[in-house]
Amino acid sequence: MNAPTALNHLLPQVNLREVPTALLDALKARFGDQLSTALVVREQHGRDESAFDVPPPSAVVFAQNTQDVSDAVRLAAQYLVPVIPFGVGSSLEGHLLAVQGGISLDVSRMNKVLSINAEDLTVTVQPGVTRKQLNDEIKSTGLFFPIDPGADATIGGMSATRASGTNAVRYGTMRENVLALEVVTASGDIIRTGTRAKKSSAGYDLTRLMVGSEGTLGVITEVTVKLYPLPEAVMAATCSFNSLADAVNTTIQLIQLGVPIARCELLDENTIRMVNAHSKLTLREGAMLLMEFHGSPEGVKEQVQTVQDIAAEFGGAAFEWAETPEERTRLWTARHNAYFAGIQSRPGCKAITTDTCVPISSLADALLDSVTEAQEAGIPFFLVGHVGDGNFHMGYLIDPAIPSERELAEQLNHQLVARALKLGGTCTGEHGVGLHKQGFLVEETGHGAVEMMRTIKRALDPHNILNPGKIFSL
Amino acid sequence: MNAPTALNHLLPQVNLREVPTALLDALKARFGDQLSTALVVREQHGRDESAFDVPPPSAVVFAQNTQDVSDAVRLAAQYLVPVIPFGVGSSLEGHLLAVQGGISLDVSRMNKVLSINAEDLTVTVQPGVTRKQLNDEIKSTGLFFPIDPGADATIGGMSATRASGTNAVRYGTMRENVLALEVVTASGDIIRTGTRAKKSSAGYDLTRLMVGSEGTLGVITEVTVKLYPLPEAVMAATCSFNSLADAVNTTIQLIQLGVPIARCELLDENTIRMVNAHSKLTLREGAMLLMEFHGSPEGVKEQVQTVQDIAAEFGGAAFEWAETPEERTRLWTARHNAYFAGIQSRPGCKAITTDTCVPISSLADALLDSVTEAQEAGIPFFLVGHVGDGNFHMGYLIDPAIPSERELAEQLNHQLVARALKLGGTCTGEHGVGLHKQGFLVEETGHGAVEMMRTIKRALDPHNILNPGKIFSL
Numbered sequence: 001m002n003a004p005t006a007l008n009h010l011l012p013q014v015n016l017r018e019v020p021t022a023l024l025d026a027l028k029a030r031f032g033d034q035l036s037t038a039l040v041v042r043e044q045h046g047r048d049e050s051a052f053d054v055p056p057p058s059a060v061v062f063a064q065n066t067q068d069v070s071d072a073v074r075l076a077a078q079y080l081v082p083v084i085p086f087g088v089g090s091s092l093e094g095h096l097l098a099v100q101g102g103i104s105l106d107v108s109r110m111n112k113v114l115s116i117n118a119e120d121l122t123v124t125v126q127p128g129v130t131r132k133q134l135n136d137e138i139k140s141t142g143l144f145f146p147i148d149p150g151a152d153a154t155i156g157g158m159s160a161t162r163a164s165g166t167n168a169v170r171y172g173t174m175r176e177n178v179l180a181l182e183v184v185t186a187s188g189d190i191i192r193t194g195t196r197a198k199k200s201s202a203g204y205d206l207t208r209l210m211v212g213s214e215g216t217l218g219v220i221t222e223v224t225v226k227l228y229p230l231p232e233a234v235m236a237a238t239c240s241f242n243s244l245a246d247a248v249n250t251t252i253q254l255i256q257l258g259v260p261i262a263r264c265e266l267l268d269e270n271t272i273r274m275v276n277a278h279s280k281l282t283l284r285e286g287a288m289l290l291m292e293f294h295g296s297p298e299g300v301k302e303q304v305q306t307v308q309d310i311a312a313e314f315g316g317a318a319f320e321w322a323e324t325p326e327e328r329t330r331l332w333t334a335r336h337n338a339y340f341a342g343i344q345s346r347p348g349c350k351a352i353t354t355d356t357c358v359p360i361s362s363l364a365d366a367l368l369d370s371v372t373e374a375q376e377a378g379i380p381f382f383l384v385g386h387v388g389d390g391n392f393h394m395g396y397l398i399d400p401a402i403p404s405e406r407e408l409a410e411q412l413n414h415q416l417v418a419r420a421l422k423l424g425g426t427c428t429g430e431h432g433v434g435l436h437k438q439g440f441l442v443e444e445t446g447h448g449a450v451e452m453m454r455t456i457k458r459a460l461d462p463h464n465i466l467n468p469g470k471i472f473s474l
Numbered sequence: 475m476n477a478p479t480a481l482n483h484l485l486p487q488v489n490l491r492e493v494p495t496a497l498l499d500a501l502k503a504r505f506g507d508q509l510s511t512a513l514v515v516r517e518q519h520g521r522d523e524s525a526f527d528v529p530p531p532s533a534v535v536f537a538q539n540t541q542d543v544s545d546a547v548r549l550a551a552q553y554l555v556p557v558i559p560f561g562v563g564s565s566l567e568g569h570l571l572a573v574q575g576g577i578s579l580d581v582s583r584m585n586k587v588l589s590i591n592a593e594d595l596t597v598t599v600q601p602g603v604t605r606k607q608l609n610d611e612i613k614s615t616g617l618f619f620p621i622d623p624g625a626d627a628t629i630g631g632m633s634a635t636r637a638s639g640t641n642a643v644r645y646g647t648m649r650e651n652v653l654a655l656e657v658v659t660a661s662g663d664i665i666r667t668g669t670r671a672k673k674s675s676a677g678y679d680l681t682r683l684m685v686g687s688e689g690t691l692g693v694i695t696e697v698t699v700k701l702y703p704l705p706e707a708v709m710a711a712t713c714s715f716n717s718l719a720d721a722v723n724t725t726i727q728l729i730q731l732g733v734p735i736a737r738c739e740l741l742d743e744n745t746i747r748m749v750n751a752h753s754k755l756t757l758r759e760g761a762m763l764l765m766e767f768h769g770s771p772e773g774v775k776e777q778v779q780t781v782q783d784i785a786a787e788f789g790g791a792a793f794e795w796a797e798t799p800e801e802r803t804r805l806w807t808a809r810h811n812a813y814f815a816g817i818q819s820r821p822g823c824k825a826i827t828t829d830t831c832v833p834i835s836s837l838a839d840a841l842l843d844s845v846t847e848a849q850e851a852g853i854p855f856f857l858v859g860h861v862g863d864g865n866f867h868m869g870y871l872i873d874p875a876i877p878s879e880r881e882l883a884e885q886l887n888h889q890l891v892a893r894a895l896k897l898g899g900t901c902t903g904e905h906g907v908g909l910h911k912q913g914f915l916v917e918e919t920g921h922g923a924v925e926m927m928r929t930i931k932r933a934l935d936p937h938n939i940l941n942p943g944k945i946f947s948l
Contacts, residue, residue, distance in 0.1 A: 119730055120833035162675040173673050175682070176650055191922035197831040198863050199647050200900035201636040201686055203907055203915050203945050204927045208649070208682035212675055229732035256593055258703035298772045357671040359594035389672050426674035433677055441677050448665035452934065453678045459933030460926065471677050
């Protein structure tokens with residue numbers, strides 16, 4: 001008999017429920033080739049970018065339309081079996097893991113753009129449409145969809161985790177950009193939340209209750225999001241600093257002045273090195289802000305002037321411009337791949353990713369002390385930050401075979417989150433709670449608020465079949 | 475015995491629950507002078523700007539802090555008696571009426587600004603702080619709070635109804651501007667939702683579930699909202715058109731082009747006349763856009779140029795500028811008082827106010843046909859619109875003593891809402907559902923979504939004591 005190790009409290013609680021053969025037979029009868037029980041398919045649907053290891057789901061249903069989703073949920077409900085929605089598997093927090101067993105409901109084939117309402121600056125898509133696909137398909141309208149988590153995630157998954165990314169400082173997150181949803185409830189019913197109107201006071205905000213609910217309250221089958229006119233002028237630049245503190249303080253000041261910067265990203269020297277190696281770039285090795293400015297030609301000029309003045313006060317080097325659209329794309333692709341650049345820098349490693357977000361005036365306190373702690377601990381890490389929002393990520397690069405490394409990473413993460421909460425911040429700016437941040441959620445919001453979440457969950461999903469075990473235990 | 479009149483279906487369902495003397499005694503013991511059972515006080519708390527007539531609550535508790543609210547709710551819960559939160563009584567939809575009896579919980583004495591975090595662009599206030607008071611108290615910071623419903627409403631009430639106003643086209647509504655809340659639940663517990671971080675993916679979005687819940691899920695006792703730097707340059711102008719259609723089409727085009735206009739308000743000729751009379755102004759009598767532009771001096775110049783060009787295409791007259799801050803204030807005060815100007819234009823009347831909001835491309839269809847219908851019906855009305863958002867209000871000015879007038883107004887409203895819903899819009903852009911729009915809510919969102927709202931309500935308020943009978947019947 002093994003004694004529990006010190007690590008046990010960090011691992012997800014696995015508590016498999018039975019998946020009766022009768023359910024698998026019923027799914028097979030209903031879905032035919034759209035159902036797979038092949039191990040390789042199940043394994044691919046039983047993991048994500050998180051560092052957890054959990055048995056795969058018993059089957060995968062590939063839904064092609066809302067009725068498929070409804071029928072799959074209805075059958076699962078009949079047998080009280082968990083259903084875990086799946087997009088492209090880019091979650092970082094274990095959202096996709098079948099910790100209570102069950103079936104994976106893959107919506108990646110529901111990938112049609114359903115209606116482009118360019119004159120209203122809205123588009124309605126199926127949940128499996130990815131953010132890059134969406135922008136490709138609306139290119140001719142002169143509009144774009146700004147939300148851009150690192151991965152080419154699905155719009156459904158981005159809604160479910162309340163995702164954001166580099167453009168959020170100007171355009172907001174999924175919270176601000178989802179107008180309406182179609183959702184399949186725990187009983188398999190199909191409901192609509194919201195309309196295409198820009199604002200509404202019509203009853204409870206079910207749209208925003210579903211956004212960020214991580215698949216635990218319903219399966220998203222349609223999403224209407226806002227679009228924005230492509231800016232007349234776009235300029236992107238990098239600026240190097242002598243220290244992280246200088247880069248952070250530049251950011252704080254430009255946000256406090258209300259500069260409508262579109263992107264304001266921080267990378268530390270070490271991460272720049274990883275990104276240069278991964279993306280074959282030659283960015284200057286030092287703390288760096290990657291910035292983008294959107295607006296009219298005059299407006300952009302004004303923003304750039306203001307930010308250059310502030311940066312100069314903090315010893316920032318001259319801006320280096322990404323002059324052409326191609327150079328800009330190369331720069332932002334490299335930034336989006338920073339996570340993978342980090343992983344690549346230590347072959348075989350897994351990343352334990354932090355995600356705190358703090359009020360902007362506390363960003364220096366939150367970020368610099370956490371970096372010092374990690375350096376002193378001697379753990380390899382990358383550091384990227386949507387610093388314009390007060391949100392930054394450290395990725396502790398651990399060898400999954402060495403328990404003490406995970407323990408150390410978790411300990412550093414805990415210190416970092418505790419600091420952020422003390423400063424009025426949140427444990428997760430954009431990745432969600434999933435399995436990994438459940439303890440932090442209670443620390444952040446208190447037992448009363450989490451109990452209210454549980455009460456809502458119990459009311460809307462009385463048999464706890466929708467992605468159970470995520471956000472909170474039940 | 476009276477036969478039911480044709481009007482009955484339009485009146486609120488009054489179903490008084492008993493308020494036991496034991497509760498009144500317990501409240502008296504706990505609250506002393508903070509409790510009033512005087513008829514005049516109860517009557518003042520038993521009505522709002524809506525056109526309904528309902529018996530007043532049995533008592534009014536004047537809460538001075540969160541503990542007062544918690545204790546009052548706890549006592550009411552013990553006796554299963556309804557509690558109706560009250561701010562300044564400016565609701566237009568009957569939110570404050572004691573349709574199931576109970577006590578009014580007046581939070582207007584909870585009117586302290588608790589903490590100004592200027593460097594984070596946030597402020598935390600008690601729910602009884604009004605929007606004008608808030609802006610007065612933060613004046614020295616160089617920041618402002620933009621959300622401005624017509625009345626000088628409380629921040630608590632504005633949160634509860636998901637209010638907006640003239641600035642929403644640029645700054646969003648309470649939905650986008652409330653960061654965090656303190657809430658007293660149906661059992662009297664005190665919870666916190668959200669943090670001061672700009673974004674978060676930490677569990678269900680309880681903040682936005684409470685915003686717009688009209689006092690039915692909890693009593694708001696603290697609100698943290700976003701602030702904005704006062705724009706470097708502000709310019710306000712009016713522009714007259716030969717027809718409503720021209721004014722509306724100008725608006726549609728400037729929104730579709732993404733002009734970041736701060737305010738874009740429409741008034742029709744008749745309403746201009748009412749406003750001129752009420753506010754002693756001499757605005758040109760014709761369909762008019764009232765606009766405001768915020769930004770850098772250059773940015774404002776660009777916006778103005780673009781909008782002037784568009785307006786000229788639709789035959790708009792030259793802009794007339796409100797040159798000084800005093801003139802601007804006078805103009806916007808007059809706009810905010812348009813509702814009262816309308817009421818004053820027909821002594822003794824009540825206004826039945828519509829509140830649809832549609833996707834911007836449908837604004838002309840929604841608005842012009844509704845105006846034509848009202849004109850043909852021969853009912854006096856005013857027309858104002860936050861047209862930049864696709865939201866407009868008609869106020870049918872009825873004599874409450876003449877049932878056929880109310881019937882006609884309700885019929886016109888029904889046609890107007892049906893049209894808006896068909897165009898992809900909502901029955902209420904900013905006033906809330908209250909008593910008046912419950913049927914429309916079902917038409918808009920469907921039985922399934924309303925049933926989900928009811929399920930949440932039952933779970934969070936099992937004895938249905940928090941502002942019962944509002945949003946939906948239960």
